[in-house]
Amino acid sequence: MSIKNFIFKGNLVLQISIGLFFGILLGIFFPDVAISAGILGDLFLSALKAAAPILVFLLIISSITNHKSEQKTNIKSVLFLYLLGTFLAALTAVATSFLFPSSLTFKSQDIINLQPPSGILEVLKDILFKVVDNPINAIMSSNFIGILAWAIGLGFFLRKASESTKSVFTDLSDAVIFIIRIIIRFAPIGILGLVASTIAETGLATLLEYLHVLLVLVGTMVFVALVVNPLIVFWKIKRNPYPLVFTCLKESGITAFFTRSSAANVPVNLALAKKMDLDEDTYSVTIPLGATINMEGAAVTITVLTLAAAHTLGADIDISTAILLSIISALGACGASGVPGGSLLLIPVACSLFNIPADTAMLVVGVGMTISVIQDSTETALNSSTDILFTAAACIAERESEK
Template identity: 45%
Template sequence: MFRRYRSISLILRILIGLVVGALLGVALPSWTFIGVLGDLFVGALKGIAPILVFFLITTAISRYKRGAENHFGTVIKLYLIATLVVAVAAVAASYFFPIKLIVSDAATKAATGTSAAPQSLGTVLEQLVVGAVSNPFGAMIEGNYLAILFWALMIGSALRLATETTRQTISDITDAIQHVAQLIIEFAPFGIVGLLFRSISENGLNGVARYGQLVLLLVGTMAFVYLVLYAGMVWLETRQNPYPLIFWTLKTSGIPAFFTRSGAVNIPINLQASEDLGLSKSSYAISIPLGGSANSGGAAITITIMTLAAAHTVGVPVSWPLAFLLCFLSALASTGVSGIAGGSLLLIPMAASLFGIHNDFAMQVVGIGFIIGVIQDSVETAVNSASDLLFTAAAEFGDARRDGKPIDVNARVRQARKLE
């Protein structure tokens, strides 16, 4: 029965969960026990997320090979700059269009009962330094993501000196934890039934309509980033009209990624597209897989906007210094997003901890993310995957221009279209 259940597309299952949760919330608002499904789902995410983040970052650092950046300096530069730029754009979007979320009353009380967020940059830095060196086991129990990030970096760096067998063992453990997280996400439709039921039964349909505003803000920001900011970065590299390449990468890589919702699944598509563009195999064979973790602009947008929406909901004032730190934290966190659907949502609590937002409330925000994930996660994956291809091409074309051997980008795109 479970195999039959999993054979149905996760997107379709989530859509069914949305419909069932809405119908039950309208027709049977007194059946409060249905909301327990949402509590179970959020609780499971709350339990696995800190462990998942720790092992993902530890494994990535332990596998890092010195000197790799020397061969791919331009593409890595584009990946990192793009991730930071989109985080700044997401902060600006949240300032212009602030959104308050609809969550359970208990979660709101828990969040507002915490200490106020620090107001000065000095206080923030002090809390970051002190909080980062907390006991790593206690950090995973309490959901202290800043400490988890610090110790993952430290232990991952130390493991670079370990034997290959040890590093492979850690990698295998990480794969197992990701499998458990994926298994939890398989039951997301049931959690969504409970979450949406509780939202509708407590706040009515008008309250849930705010989710639509959140989706519009997320998707609108991602579209602006890809069509304007990324296009500008490509122009700076190539000094040619970027839009033929922009639209071709969206069509070739973005559309498949939208429906699969998996950057890992889309890697072979990007590799073939790179070959069709006539790019150097010695370059794209590494830069495309690398982009799956180092280039996660869509994830940075999701983490930033959802975190600021949580701050607006509980009334935490967001100063520019705090917002600036959030940009760096979101950019850093997004590079550790796992390859599973909804992976960026599991990193929201780490960013929310910067504002003193309680972990229980942050996990409620994660639950909302899964409700809107049918659209949000699909668009996010499309942006991430298509930009891997986009920046790989832009880096090679840009280096050729600087070496005095300019390449006609539009001619390459026309060539690639003929090979499709």
């Protein structure tokens, strides 16, 4: 493979690992050079920051406008399981973040004075004012709450628009996703600069923080896969859920872990659904739909990293605000599909609940990118295996009810 093909078409996981390795070496042995290399990380984060608001706006509009509400398929129960599972995954992430709080070391010039909300009423008041923000200003100022509100509103009203109008938003969304893919190809270089400059300024303790965050993320996802999801399935099918759970993890989760793409794993899930003799009219819709909106792993990622940022900056989070964060994370996770590192790019949406500026939120995104070699694989495995798990649970429950 030529150097050009390796850079633009090579294995991104391997490239990020190489960037992380050399970033650590540079930060330890050549700190002066490492600090200068920080500009590479700053450029990478700036590119992500510029694209994220437009991406969220167009992705949500496109997703809502192209949803076919008239499709006569038995997906209501599966859709309910998707939404319930995603919310409970976010709630579980809140609990683990409280039990094992994570801190992140920001470089000295990035430290800000955060004014945390005093309670749920202040949070709701702040949300209301962000919702009614001018849409252009919301995009320019990275007001993700306003962006979500306008995108959802426009999406619902455009559902009755002509197909040509809908295709415009689909094409625009695809175009922005393509640009994001190009930016992501430079992640190894950006991560090299971020890690090198951070280690040069803060020392090796930063790596232990990254490891702690990663363990919380992966541990939460494993708990969701082996405890939360089985409880949901047991409630649905009224019998031992683990044979079904382990089948889905083995047949779907393992391949999704290595492909790191829910969309790429759709054929695997469709074949497994056929093998399990599920209702074709149901799974032919719910499996592709699940790759779009069923994002338990993304909800965990958004919640854990947001709370890590809030904890680092001294925000006092009460239970009601945490529940609101779970709802926002679950809704945001539904828009994380189709984009490499999509869940990471939606972290600023959740961070805005705690008045965390977009610049700081993007530093958290950088942390997520650094650990994404394992985080993204585990997240995708959870997301994709849950698609087939909940589809199977709904079909089995319906089959049992007809007997």
